[in-house]
Amino acid sequence: MAARVPARANRDDRYFTDTFQYMPLDGYTRMFERILDHPRIRVEVGVDFFRVRHRIRAKHIVYTGPIDAYFGHCFGRLPYRSIEFRHEHVPTPKYQLVGTVNYPNDFRFTRITEFKHLTGQKAHGTSIVREFPCDEGDPYYPVPRPENEAVFKQYERLAKETDDVSFVGRLAQYRYYNMDQCVGAALKAAESLAARFGAQEPRSGDTVGRVHTHAGTGAVAALPGLA
Ligand SMILES: Cc1cc2nc3c(=O)[nH]c(=O)nc-3n(C[C@H](O)[C@H](O)[C@H](O)COP(=O)(O)OP(=O)(O)OC[C@H]3O[C@@H](n4cnc5c(N)ncnc54)[C@H](O)[C@@H]3O)c2cc1C
Numbered sequence: 001m002a003a004r005v006p007a008r009a010n011r012d013d014r015y016f017t018d019t020f021q022y023m024p025l026d027g028y029t030r031m032f033e034r035i036l037d038h039p040r041i042r043v044e045v046g047v048d049f050f051r052v053r054h055r056i057r058a059k060h061i062v063y064t065g066p067i068d069a070y071f072g073h074c075f076g077r078l079p080y081r082s083i084e085f086r087h088e089h090v091p092t093p094k095y096q097l098v099g100t101v102n103y104p105n106d107f108r109f110t111r112i113t114e115f116k117h118l119t120g121q122k123a124h125g126t127s128i129v130r131e132f133p134c135d136e137g138d139p140y141y142p143v144p145r146p147e148n149e150a151v152f153k154q155y156e157r158l159a160k161e162t163d164d165v166s167f168v169g170r171l172a173q174y175r176y177y178n179m180d181q182c183v184g185a186a187l188k189a190a191e192s193l194a195a196r197f198g199a200q201e202p203r204s205g206d207t208v209g210r211v212h213t214h215a216g217t218g219a220v221a222a223l224p225g226l227a
Pocket residue numbers: 047048049050064065066083139140141168169170171176177178179180182212213214215216217218219220
């Protein structure tokens with residue numbers, strides 16, 4: 001895990017060193033609302049894909065959930081790490097010097113993030129979140145160990161044979177992606193789908209995409225040919 005922790009001998013306190021690092025002007029929620037605001041995209045939140053899959057008649061599905069769940073855990077369960085987020089409002093203008101401080105050893109939580117540093121918001125109090133790692137709850141992180149990779153490879157073989165589904169993202173590709181890598185994987189999948197289905201313009205009034213999600217952001221999208 002230490003491989004993911006950058007060590008610096010300068011005063012750059014950013015975690016990543018990418019040239020461009022910004023928050024979306026109006027925040028992530030608004031950004032995704034705008035991406036999904038299209039007459040041919042329908043979003044259904046709070047819906048478990050497995051509860052509705054029998055009524056999805058799509059030519060192609062983009063699946064972003066855990067890959068082992070898609071195949072009914074037929075080769076066993078892949079471990080995913082989860083996090084319990086404990087939010088707190090503290091009546092002090094600033095709680096810590098920077099946005100995120102890691103606590104790798106001495107506490108049950110691993111990180112404290114103070115959002116004010118990210119948003120530039122001015123207020124008398126401040127909001128922080130502590131992250132407690134756990135193995136139950138929403139799956140967030142794959143657990144990159146050789147034995148898990150071997151199980152994943154079995155699922156990946158099945159996925160490659162499943163021609164009408166694209167498996168995209170951290171949980172479906174069992175990869176430790178950061179956001180930019182996720183976006184890269186999504187664009188790559190989109191390009192290959194456009195090459196495959198691009199010639200088929202939807203008829204007027206067709207729904208081109210339907211997004212189902214547990215929590216509120218993009219999850220399982222069904223492409224042209226939806227009933
Ligand atoms: C605490 C934390 C901090 C992070 N910080 C950073 C950071 O600072 N910088 C950075 O670059 N990256 C960061 N990341 C990583 C980044 O958030 C992920 O790489 C990215 O969100 C993964 O996107 P994804 O679409 O692959 O998967 P997810 O965001 O996990 O999306 C998967 C979606 O599938 C949905 N889903 C799953 N199963 C079902 C089902 N059965 N039915 C319906 N919907 C389902 C889920 O609800 C979810 O919406 C962080 C991650 C975490 C957990």
